[in-house]
Amino acid sequence: xxxxxxxxxxxxxxxxxxxxxxxxxxxxxxxxxxxxxxxxxxxxxxxxxxxxxxxxxxxxxxxxxxxxxxxxxxxxxxxxxxxxxxxxxxxxxxxxxxxxxxxxxxxxxxxxxxxxxxxxxxxxxxxxxxxxxxxxxxxxxxxxxxxxxxxxxxxxxxxxx
Amino acid sequence: xxxxxxxxxxxxxxxxxxxxxxxxxxxxxxxxxxxxxxxxxxxxxxxxxxxxxxxxxxxxxxxxxxxxxxxxxxxxxxxxxxxxxxxxxxxxxxxxxxxxxxxxxxxxxxxxxxxxxxxxxxxxxxxxxxxxxxxxxxxxxxxxxxxxxxxxxxxxxxxxxxxxxxxxxxxxxxxxxxxxxxxxxxxxxxxxxxxxxxxxxxxxxxxxxxxxxxxxxxxxxxxxxxxxxxxxxxxxxxxxxxxxxxxxxxxxxxxxxxxxxxxxxxxxxxxxxxxxxxxxxxxxxxxxxxxxxxxxxxxxxxxxxxxxxxxxxxxxxxxxxxxxxxxxxxxxxxxxxxxxxxxxxxxxxxxxxxxxx
Numbered sequence: 001x002x003x004x005x006x007x008x009x010x011x012x013x014x015x016x017x018x019x020x021x022x023x024x025x026x027x028x029x030x031x032x033x034x035x036x037x038x039x040x041x042x043x044x045x046x047x048x049x050x051x052x053x054x055x056x057x058x059x060x061x062x063x064x065x066x067x068x069x070x071x072x073x074x075x076x077x078x079x080x081x082x083x084x085x086x087x088x089x090x091x092x093x094x095x096x097x098x099x100x101x102x103x104x105x106x107x108x109x110x111x112x113x114x115x116x117x118x119x120x121x122x123x124x125x126x127x128x129x130x131x132x133x134x135x136x137x138x139x140x141x142x143x144x145x146x147x148x149x150x151x152x153x154x155x156x157x158x159x160x161x
Numbered sequence: 162x163x164x165x166x167x168x169x170x171x172x173x174x175x176x177x178x179x180x181x182x183x184x185x186x187x188x189x190x191x192x193x194x195x196x197x198x199x200x201x202x203x204x205x206x207x208x209x210x211x212x213x214x215x216x217x218x219x220x221x222x223x224x225x226x227x228x229x230x231x232x233x234x235x236x237x238x239x240x241x242x243x244x245x246x247x248x249x250x251x252x253x254x255x256x257x258x259x260x261x262x263x264x265x266x267x268x269x270x271x272x273x274x275x276x277x278x279x280x281x282x283x284x285x286x287x288x289x290x291x292x293x294x295x296x297x298x299x300x301x302x303x304x305x306x307x308x309x310x311x312x313x314x315x316x317x318x319x320x321x322x323x324x325x326x327x328x329x330x331x332x333x334x335x336x337x338x339x340x341x342x343x344x345x346x347x348x349x350x351x352x353x354x355x356x357x358x359x360x361x362x363x364x365x366x367x368x369x370x371x372x373x374x375x376x377x378x379x380x381x382x383x384x385x386x387x388x389x390x391x392x393x394x395x396x397x398x399x400x401x402x403x404x405x406x407x408x409x410x411x412x413x414x415x416x417x418x419x420x421x422x423x424x425x426x427x428x429x430x431x432x433x434x435x436x437x438x439x440x441x442x443x444x445x446x447x448x449x450x451x452x453x454x455x456x457x458x459x460x461x462x463x464x465x466x467x468x469x470x471x472x473x474x475x476x477x478x479x480x481x482x483x484x485x486x487x488x489x490x491x492x493x494x495x496x497x498x499x500x501x502x503x504x505x506x507x508x509x510x511x512x513x514x515x516x517x518x
Contacts, residue, residue, distance in 0.1 A: 134396075
């Protein structure tokens with residue numbers, strides 16, 4: 001019995017079959033010899049190609065209600081659609097953030113005029129304490145004094161909030 | 162014509178208004194910001210991008226920092242003008258090639274804000290030499306002035322929300338442009354690049370991502386933007402920049418001591434080529450200018466000649482040569498013009514002597 005599956009690129013009978021796991025689901029892609037060579041389907045970089053093809057055929061699982069952007073779009077572009085997308089895809093992006101960033105929580109500035117909530121203030125105190133310890137260790141007393149004042153200021157805003 | 166004015170005006174980088182230094186050419190701070198409630202430029206409809214551009218340009222033009230500055234819509238510029246802005250690092254290639262991008266540039270060219278690049282706003286501050294603190298303070302002031310006017314997308318947990326997960330959080334990319342000829346000549350640059358990469362810093366060539374390190378110039382920047390405060394990010398970068406500068410200085414001293422006459426000869430040959438060549442490609446001139454800059458740093462040439470060298474590195478780039486000539490030129494004609502401009506600028510340079518530094 002001959003193989004009746006067709007190449008995903010040109011529609012010729014497929015002879016190269018690649019299994020790939022996307023979002024916990026097994027996706028099988030099929031190519032003819034020529035396309036597999038040309039597109040490098042037997043190469044580790046094939047996963048990129050499989051991603052693109054799988055993304056084209058897959059049904060979106062998550063869609064941003066505010067801009068219509070979906071997880072399929074994200075796989076194609078690697079960029080989000082709008083600020084509200086972070087709410088929709090935030091959890092799904094957790095693994096990626098852990099890979100490309102220090103930790104998945106913001107330590108740092110907030111827009112001028114925005115009153116930070118208690119959790120944010122505590123996170124900032126935490127990061128200022130870490131900086132203070134590093135400054136003391138490095139005998140950078142100028143920074144240490146500045147940080148000590150900043151921690152005192154942050155702690156007083158936690159108490160008043 | 163605005164881009165012509167940018168070329169001829171006194172400015173931070175080609176006139177060295179800031180303090181100039183031996184190893185660090187310039188310091189740069191960039192903040193990515195977006196307007197709440199509007200799609201990022203890559204996903205927005207043309208009308209939404211227009212709305213973003215209108216709101217942002219209006220807010221930017223009202224800031225004292227941009228008084229008598231430049232407001233440039235990419236769609237209104239020629240290919241050559243856009244290329245000049247990219248070579249000067251005032252806008253990115255992505256902004257220059259896009260349809261609805263705009264940029265607002267301060268008169269002294271230290272501050273530039275890109276509108277509708279990957280994010281709605283990219284606030285940039287550049288300083289000649291190593292001045293991370295003052296560059297950061299300028300960026301912080303612009304950020305604070307714009308936030309109440311524009312309403313930035315921000316989450317308590319994830320910080321400033323950006324189109325790409327690699328910019329979310331602080332949205333801060335801090336970088337230094339370093340001239341590292343001795344580390345390159347002594348074959349240590351790969352090791353330095355690997356070391357920096359392992360500790361979360363990116364090393365790129367002269368024109369940013371994916372470019373060759375022409376003229377031994379490298380850009381070093383933080384990669385992570387989330388999970389560390391702005392202060393921590395800058396302290397981490399500063400520590401490494403100090404280390405790399407120190408390593409470069411040591412490599413220079415070693416090279417000068419070990420090579421003796423060969424060290425002086427390299428600089429003297431570079432000056433000879435630059436002062437007499439009739440055709441100079443961009444790559445060759447960058448490499449020869451790099452040797453000349455090293456000669457100024459090491460006392461083979463008077464230190465005050467360094468600013469002329471730095472200026473030629475910027476103004477010898479392809480689009481600059483054409484813009485300064487006032488005509489579109491093919492590659493051969495550019496090499497003729499470049500050689501002529503460099504001959505003229507170096508004609509009263511003194512002879513190269515042995516290193517004294």
